[in-house]
Amino acid sequence: MSTLYDLQNDLYHILNRFAADDLTEDERKAAQDALDATLGERDVKINNICGLIKNWEGDLEALESEIKKLREKKAKKERKIERLTNYVQYCLGGQAWSNAVHKVSYLTSTAVECADLADLPDAYARIVREPDKATIKKDLQNGASIPGWYLVHRTNIQIK
Numbered sequence: 001m002s003t004l005y006d007l008q009n010d011l012y013h014i015l016n017r018f019a020a021d022d023l024t025e026d027e028r029k030a031a032q033d034a035l036d037a038t039l040g041e042r043d044v045k046i047n048n049i050c051g052l053i054k055n056w057e058g059d060l061e062a063l064e065s066e067i068k069k070l071r072e073k074k075a076k077k078e079r080k081i082e083r084l085t086n087y088v089q090y091c092l093g094g095q096a097w098s099n100a101v102h103k104v105s106y107l108t109s110t111a112v113e114c115a116d117l118a119d120l121p122d123a124y125a126r127i128v129r130e131p132d133k134a135t136i137k138k139d140l141q142n143g144a145s146i147p148g149w150y151l152v153h154r155t156n157i158q159i160k
Contacts (some may be wrong), residue, residue: 004049008040014038050159 002010017023017031088104097104115118140151 001039002045004042004045007038007045010038011035011042053159 014035018028018035022114023031056104094106133135136146136149137151140146140149
């Protein structure tokens with residue numbers, strides 16, 4: 001079975017045959033039959049590819065659903081671990097503990113917390129610069145000239 005690329009190439013050659021002025025009626029009929037057969041085979045191929053795409057889109061939806069379930073399961077397990085860790089810490093009251101299998105100890109650390117983010121001096125802030133593409137697009141469509149920015153017109157395929 002031919003690939004879609006091969007079928008497109010065959011169509012190109014068949015159409016070039018039609019462009020020749022010196023075709024006999026039999027040659028023209030043979031070229032027309034070849035064109036019809038190739039177009040039919042191409043339609044079957046495109047139909048099969050579209051079906052495959054739709055199947056894979058269904059697979060993606062199922063995978064996204066499974067990923068969501070696994071994330072929820074992971075978060076639930078993390079909360080359980082945190083609750084049990086806090087419970088052990090409460091029960092031990094800060095005392096170290098160990099047996100033949102497990103050991104509980106404590107490390108000290110220093111963390112930074114903020115009471116009010118509005119009071120943060122500029123010297124301690126990170127500023128992330130990112131383009132506002134929606135505003136840029138609107139301004140470009142209204143005739144503005146923005147150095148380094150331009151509109152690109154695309155054709156997006158939909159398979160339903």
